Amino acid sequence: MRQITITQFNFEPDLKTFVGQVMAVIDLDADGVHDVRGSAHYLEIPVTDLANGRSIRVDDDPILWSDLLAETIGYGDIEVGIEDSVKAESGRASIEPDTVATRALSALVHER
Amino acid sequence: MTLPDDRLARLLLIQGDGPSQLEDDLLRLDVLARRVPRTLSANVVYQCGLSDGREAFHKPHEGMRDHPLLGEPVWKYYDQLSATATGINECAAWRLARAMGSPWDTLVPTAVMRWLAPGAGLVGGWGPLIRKGNGPSGEPTPFNVQALCSPAAFFDSLIGQQDRHRGNQRYEAATARLTLIDHGFAFPGGRWRFKESAFLQQRHDDGASALTSDEVALLDDLPSRSVWQELELMLMGEQMQALEWRRIAMHSAGQLLPAGKEGLGEP
Numbered sequence: 001m002r003q004i005t006i007t008q009f010n011f012e013p014d015l016k017t018f019v020g021q022v023m024a025v026i027d028l029d030a031d032g033v034h035d036v037r038g039s040a041h042y043l044e045i046p047v048t049d050l051a052n053g054r055s056i057r058v059d060d061d062p063i064l065w066s067d068l069l070a071e072t073i074g075y076g077d078i079e080v081g082i083e084d085s086v087k088a089e090s091g092r093a094s095i096e097p098d099t100v101a102t103r104a105l106s107a108l109v110h111e112r
Numbered sequence: 113m114t115l116p117d118d119r120l121a122r123l124l125l126i127q128g129d130g131p132s133q134l135e136d137d138l139l140r141l142d143v144l145a146r147r148v149p150r151t152l153s154a155n156v157v158y159q160c161g162l163s164d165g166r167e168a169f170h171k172p173h174e175g176m177r178d179h180p181l182l183g184e185p186v187w188k189y190y191d192q193l194s195a196t197a198t199g200i201n202e203c204a205a206w207r208l209a210r211a212m213g214s215p216w217d218t219l220v221p222t223a224v225m226r227w228l229a230p231g232a233g234l235v236g237g238w239g240p241l242i243r244k245g246n247g248p249s250g251e252p253t254p255f256n257v258q259a260l261c262s263p264a265a266f267f268d269s270l271i272g273q274q275d276r277h278r279g280n281q282r283y284e285a286a287t288a289r290l291t292l293i294d295h296g297f298a299f300p301g302g303r304w305r306f307k308e309s310a311f312l313q314q315r316h317d318d319g320a321s322a323l324t325s326d327e328v329a330l331l332d333d334l335p336s337r338s339v340w341q342e343l344e345l346m347l348m349g350e351q352m353q354a355l356e357w358r359r360i361a362m363h364s365a366g367q368l369l370p371a372g373k374e375g376l377g378e379p
Contacts, residue, residue: 011145011159044278045279049181050179050182070151070153071153072277073250073279076147076158
């Protein structure tokens with residue numbers, strides 16, 4: 001199982017720290033999407049395979065779609081994490097789109 | 113053919129002449145923090161914190177690397193002349209939208225060309241600094257609201273947007289504000305290099321391909337506005353020719369251009 005985590009970052013509460021807000025967690029494999037928690041609209045975004053110009057929807061090829069998702073929607077504050085070999089879980093609590101999974105990260109570069 | 117460096121210099125002179133308050137802020141405010149993305153991408157985009165607390169994105173030209181699938185920078189895929197050209201396109205899209213007035217001057221994010229110093233782990237140099245659009249990307253709502261979709265489709269048709277997939281927009285539900293992002297691959301040179309925009313396709317699908325009288329009047333008036341001369345100074349000759357061709361084709365037909373890159377025909 002592959003798990004896709006889409007996270008949006010904001011400088012909060014000030015420029016010294018930032019937090020990642022998990023927008024969606026998607027579990028999928030070659031057979032299709034098994035679970036979505038958070039904003040399901042990300043599944044509606046087709047991605048473009050720049051190698052041949054083809055537009056690919058998640059149902060066409062879930063693995064390839066997820067491979068290309070980061071380049072498609074990754075933009076400064078949005079990152080797409082991919083973790084393979086995740087065991088499918090049942091009964092997991094769903095996340096709300098606006099629920100913040102906060103964690104201070106160390107990659108922030110302070111200019112001054 | 114105008115050299116890219118010359119066009120960059122012209123843009124710097126133009127953007128310094130009578131900037132709006134937000135343009136001035138983006139040009140002048142200290143950038144106190146840049147967030148380094150944890151995931152590698154072919155194009156580096158830094159999330160920047162400005163000294164007044166607002167956020168913006170810096171897209172350094174030097175950060176446009178070879179795409180792993182293409183083996184070359186993505187700007188080549190989109191028939192751009194250089195990485196610098198993509199930064200100029202971002203700023204040109206904003207300046208055009210600003211000159212077009214409401215609603216485009218809020219749909220398109222303010223962008224200026226700015227140099228930021230390189231640092232440890234940071235790519236610096238020249239690149240557009242772009243205001244952050246609020247809300248998440250890829251929300252379907254803007255495609256279903258005519259007041260948002262129609263002007264977005266009109267703008268994408270005019271600028272020949274090549275990269276407006278459904279994720280290249282931000283929508284904040286609380287304010288119903290749409291922000292169109294990523295104009296680096298707009299203004300293609302040549303009539304045939306035009307790829308689909310999700311907003312353009314949606315407006316066609318909605319049976320609203322015909323331009324409104326206000327849109328026709330705007331197309332008629334654009335060449336008389338100073339922004340048209342600005343764009344002539346900033347864009348490559350063939351980019352400007354293609355922009356003029358799209359304007360004439362839309363105006364004469366009273367229709368949006370078809371979505372997709374084929375079958376545009378002669379103006």
